[in-house]
Amino acid sequence: MSLFHLIILFPFLYAVVVPFLYRKFLPKIHTGWFVLLAPLAIFAFLLSYMPLVSSGKTIQMTAPWIPAYDINFTAYIDGLSLLFGLIITGIGVLVVLYSIYYMSKKREALHNFYIYLLLFMGAMLGLVFSDNIFTLYVFWEITSISSFLLIAYWFQRDKSRYGALKSMLITIFGGLSMLAGLILLSIITDTYSIQVMMSKADIIQTHPLLVPAIVLILLGAFTKSAQFPFSIWLPDAMEAPTPVSAYLHSATMVKAGIYLVARFTPAFGGIPEWFWFVSIIGLFTLLYGSFNAVKQTDLKALLAFSTVSQLGLIMSLLGLGSAALYFDIGPSGTVYTIAVFAALFHLMNHSTFKGCLFMVVGIIDLQTGTRDIRRLGGLMHLMPISFTLAVIGSFAMAGLPPFNGFLSKELFFTATLKASDMSFFHMDSFGTIVPVVAWIASVFTFIYCMIIIFKTFTGKQKFNQADKQIREAPFGMLISPLILAATVVVIFLFPNYFSQYLLQPAWAAVLPTFAQRDLLDINISAWHGFNTELFMTIGIVAVGTLMYKYLKKWYGIYRFYPKALTLNHLYALALEKTEALSLSITKGYMTGFVRDYLVYIFTFIIVIIGGALYLLGDLSMDTGNDALVNAYEFALIIGTVILAALVLVARSRLTAIIAVGALGFLVVFFFVIFRAPDLALTQLVVETITTVLFLLCFYHLPKLKKENSPIQFKAANALVSLGVGIVITIVALSANGNRLFESISSYYEDAYELAGAKNIVNAILVDFRGFDTMLEILVLTMAGLGVYALVKLRLTGSEKSEGAE
Amino acid sequence: METYMSIMIGVLFAIGTYLILTKRLLRIALGTSIIGHGVNLLLLTAGGLKKGAPPLLGLKEQSFTDPLPQALILTAIVINFATTALFIVLCYRAYKVSGTDDIEQLRGHGNE
Numbered sequence: 069m070s071l072f073h074l075i076i077l078f079p080f081l082y083a084v085v086v087p088f089l090y091r092k093f094l095p096k097i098h099t100g101w102f103v104l105l106a107p108l109a110i111f112a113f114l115l116s117y118m119p120l121v122s123s124g125k126t127i128q129m130t131a132p133w134i135p136a137y138d139i140n141f142t143a144y145i146d147g148l149s150l151l152f153g154l155i156i157t158g159i160g161v162l163v164v165l166y167s168i169y170y171m172s173k174k175r176e177a178l179h180n181f182y183i184y185l186l187l188f189m190g191a192m193l194g195l196v197f198s199d200n201i202f203t204l205y206v207f208w209e210i211t212s213i214s215s216f217l218l219i220a221y222w223f224q225r226d227k228s229r230y231g232a233l234k235s236m237l238i239t240i241f242g243g244l245s246m247l248a249g250l251i252l253l254s255i256i257t258d259t260y261s262i263q264v265m266m267s268k269a270d271i272i273q274t275h276p277l278l279v280p281a282i283v284l285i286l287l288g289a290f291t292k293s294a295q296f297p298f299s300i301w302l303p304d305a306m307e308a309p310t311p312v313s314a315y316l317h318s319a320t321m322v323k324a325g326i327y328l329v330a331r332f333t334p335a336f337g338g339i340p341e342w343f344w345f346v347s348i349i350g351l352f353t354l355l356y357g358s359f360n361a362v363k364q365t366d367l368k369a370l371l372a373f374s375t376v377s378q379l380g381l382i383m384s385l386l387g388l389g390s391a392a393l394y395f396d397i398g399p400s401g402t403v404y405t406i407a408v409f410a411a412l413f414h415l416m417n418h419s420t421f422k423g424c425l426f427m428v429v430g431i432i433d434l435q436t437g438t439r440d441i442r443r444l445g446g447l448m449h450l451m452p453i454s455f456t457l458a459v460i461g462s463f464a465m466a467g468l469p470p471f472n473g474f475l476s477k478e479l480f481f482t483a484t485l486k487a488s489d490m491s492f493f494h495m496d497s498f499g500t501i502v503p504v505v506a507w508i509a510s511v512f513t514f515i516y517c518m519i520i521i522f523k524t525f526t527g528k529q530k531f532n533q534a535d536k537q538i539r540e541a542p543f544g545m546l547i548s549p550l551i552l553a554a555t556v557v558v559i560f561l562f563p564n565y566f567s568q569y570l571l572q573p574a575w576a577a578v579l580p581t582f583a584q585r586d587l588l589d590i591n592i593s594a595w596h597g598f599n600t601e602l603f604m605t606i607g608i609v610a611v612g613t614l615m616y617k618y619l620k621k622w623y624g625i626y627r628f629y630p631k632a633l634t635l636n637h638l639y640a641l642a643l644e645k646t647e648a649l650s651l652s653i654t655k656g657y658m659t660g661f662v663r664d665y666l667v668y669i670f671t672f673i674i675v676i677i678g679g680a681l682y683l684l685g686d687l688s689m690d691t692g693n694d695a696l697v698n699a700y701e702f703a704l705i706i707g708t709v710i711l712a713a714l715v716l717v718a719r720s721r722l723t724a725i726i727a728v729g730a731l732g733f734l735v736v737f738f739f740v741i742f743r744a745p746d747l748a749l750t751q752l753v754v755e756t757i758t759t760v761l762f763l764l765c766f767y768h769l770p771k772l773k774k775e776n777s778p779i780q781f782k783a784a785n786a787l788v789s790l791g792v793g794i795v796i797t798i799v800a801l802s803a804n805g806n807r808l809f810e811s812i813s814s815y816y817e818d819a820y821e822l823a824g825a826k827n828i829v830n831a832i833l834v835d836f837r838g839f840d841t842m843l844e845i846l847v848l849t850m851a852g853l854g855v856y857a858l859v860k861l862r863l864t865g866s867e868k869s870e871g872a873e
Numbered sequence: 874m875e876t877y878m879s880i881m882i883g884v885l886f887a888i889g890t891y892l893i894l895t896k897r898l899l900r901i902a903l904g905t906s907i908i909g910h911g912v913n914l915l916l917l918t919a920g921g922l923k924k925g926a927p928p929l930l931g932l933k934e935q936s937f938t939d940p941l942p943q944a945l946i947l948t949a950i951v952i953n954f955a956t957t958a959l960f961i962v963l964c965y966r967a968y969k970v971s972g973t974d975d976i977e978q979l980r981g982h983g984n985e
Binding site: 661662663666667670689691693694695696697701702705708709712713715716721724725728731732735738739742743744745746747750751754757758761762765766782785786788789790792793794796797800801803804807811812813816817819820825826827828829832833837840841844847848850851852854855858859 | 874875876877878879880881882883884885886887888889890891892893894895896899900902903906907910911913914915917918919920921922924925926927928929930931937938939940941943944946947948950951952953954955956957958959961962963964965966976977
């Protein structure tokens with residue numbers, strides 16, 4: 069356990085202290101101020117690793133967890149994990165700061181909020197720094213759980229609970245798939261360490277389990293990162309408090325899937341299936357998210373769909389970039405590596421501007437009481453700072469200069485244009501679609517970005533002036549979005565600084581083989597000449613502006629799409645149908661009739677025992693060792709069968725009881741002829757008592773009305789009983805036919821020397837196997853007490869009157 | 874002898890099973906009783922029949938029947954008796970409380 073492990077676990081440890089701080093300081097100091105220390109400290113700590121990592125070094129530290137199974141908490145620090153770690157803690161600091169002003173200390177249960185948030189932060193840190201697949205999975209699930217808790221933070225609301233449940237179901241489904249995929253991968257490579265897996269890429273790529281592993285791992289990544297069609301949980305997760313939406317559902321948790329894909333690119337890159345799944349799903353999600361974002365009327369829902377869309381963009385870039393590994397090494401693959409760089413760059417950029425936008429929306433929500441675009445307007449003069457922040461965030465998201473989104477968007481176009489030139493993976497026929505889809509999606513992105521700015525901040529004010537005095541948010545709430553917006557601009561102005569220290573090491577971690585040959589080098593410049601990418605951007609602005617202007621004219625296309633076919637509707641329907649189906653299945657076989665359950669049990673016995681005997685070939689009918697039969701014994705057998713059959717057909721209860729009693733006495737005779745005197749004695753006594761009991765209970769009780777009808781014949785019952793009888797007969801015959809070894813009973817024949825007894829059976833009962841007898845006495849005692857209790861105890865009211873008779 | 878015994882045990886099991894599958898508590902109790910006999914005889918048969926004298930050392934015989942199954946059966950008889958007695962009293966109580974010995978009417982409430 070090194071210092072680094074403690075730092076990762078620090079949020080968990082700190083979460084324990086939070087409720088005490090909450091109780092002690094509450095009316096005076098907002099709990100968030102204490103919580104702020106945790107991400108700040110970790111951020112500073114992680115920064116200290118930056119020089120080391122940017123010089124190309126990686127660090128690995130192992131803390132034993134379950135060493136016997138090779139499951140250890142192995143922390144691995146490289147460019148990729150450090151990039152994520154810095155985003156998590158950096159945005160974490162800002163979000164906590166923002167939440168101090170956002171969450172009221174009078175009304176909210178702050179200790180819950182910050183405990184969940186710290187849990188999430190720790191889980192996210194653990195996730196990105198884990199090298200062991202099981203540790204990774206554990207942290208992955210803690211992020212799902214803490215996200216569930218945060219979404220349902222206002223648990224009194226139905227919608228919160230619905231959103232939390234939905235995200236839980238989808239992300240846990242993905243998480244379990246991912247676990248299966250990771251285990252498959254560990255079977256392929258015979259290791260639990262991700263880094264060792266990466267070094268065995270050649271084994272992975274030819275293994276028959278490759279495709280299942282890819283599909284399962286990608287299921288995990290796609291559900292977490294809200295890729296199509298699993299994106300449906302993200303808009304519903306917007307019921308969470310805004311700091312949570314800003315943190316989890318734009319900057320960190322939804323990027324866990326991106327992290328996973330990036331992390332496994334060295335192993336799966338260059339495989340056509342991986343390339344196709346990741347690129348196509350990413351591109352489609354990009355288009356789907358941006359198209360649907362335009363029609364949203366709730367600002368947070370709009371941002372949720374835009375997050376979906378941007379995540380699709382990053383995902384598709386990772387997919388396109390994985391093509392680089394198709395060529396083992398060398399310059400032919402290098403052109404595609406730019407896509408991976410663009411993905412990482414945009415990942416960082418998206419965290420900054422989307423966090424900023426969420427915070428602005430939170431401010432608007434808090435100041436005006438609504439997030440509905442239709443009820444907002446004309447806030448520009450009332451909230452100038454928020455307006456500026458929204459402009460910066462939206463323009464960055466739309467990919468306009470002078471903001472960081474412009475740079476990553478240009479790189480995205482470069483990557484898609486490169487992809488259209490691919491001559492492998494069947495891309496020669498499909499390749500041209502890629503830039504076209506990217507361009508269309510960008511047009512929609514432009515439109516919804518404009519909606520955020522102009523529908524909210526310009527136009528008429530639609531508020532009742534008497535309703536509430538709308539004014540700018542307190543300064544403290546604006547600090548975090550201001551810092552993020554400043555970052556947006558700073559990244560645009562000095563991209564190479566960020567590139568060199570943060571992105572290049574991450575890039576090298578995703579494409580290690582290229583990094584070893586110094587093939588990864590990039591110089592980003594804001595002005596890159598009049599090239600296709602720039603004209604594409606100009607086209608977006610032109611077409612986007614026109615389309616925004618005539619939005620009302622074509623808005624009707626959103627109504628064409630039938631509501632019954634939306635993903636949310638299908639999800640709800642699937643859930644409903646699954647519940648109905650399982651209910652009907654359960655109702656089908658859980659009838660409540662004991663008879664039915666007994667039929668299942670007996671059928672099972674027949675199938676299992678009979679089937680096993682048949683399949684294992686143990687059926688045997690050896691009659692050679694049989695003892696001879698004489699007439700008396702034969703008569704006894706016939707008599708037993710007749711008496712048993714009599715019970716079946718007896719009309720009256722008395723006859724049946726007597727017949728069973730007589731049957732018992734015939735069994736006594738069997739014991740006599742088979743030389744078992746003790747058995748005969750016991751059986752005689754027991755049978756007598758049992759018969760008397762039967763008669764007592766079922767005949768001599770006057771209250772029991774007479775039942776004088778034979779059993780109705782039921783074919784199904786007869787079939788089952790016949791089956792049981794046949795199987796038992798076969799078992800008995802086979803037992804006789806398969807005598808494998810001699811009995812151990814010759815030992816007991818020394819009973820006189822060993823135990824001083826001449827009756828061997830009694831010696832066995834009380835001496836050799838006395839324990840059985842002791843417990844059998846216990847059984848008898850308990851039965852006796854049970855009978856006594858049943859007869860004597862009168863607890864219910866209706867019983868009392870009966871007992872008084 | 875073992876073959877005939879096996880068939881007879883099979884018949885006892887079949888009849889016992891059929892009784893257990895009926896609706897009346899008494900028949901079920903009788904069915905378990907019959908199956909109990911079947912089991913005891915099956916144990917005895919599986920140990921081998923009529924292989925020698927009763928397992929009493931005072932008889933000075935050369936060979937004895939296997940005493941181990943007998944000890945097992947003796948235990949089984951007593952336990953069987955205990956459970957049967959409890960079962961019968963339980964049936965009786967169920968009848969007194971609910972007024973029926975039809976197990977399909979003892980099903981409880983439909984909305985459980």
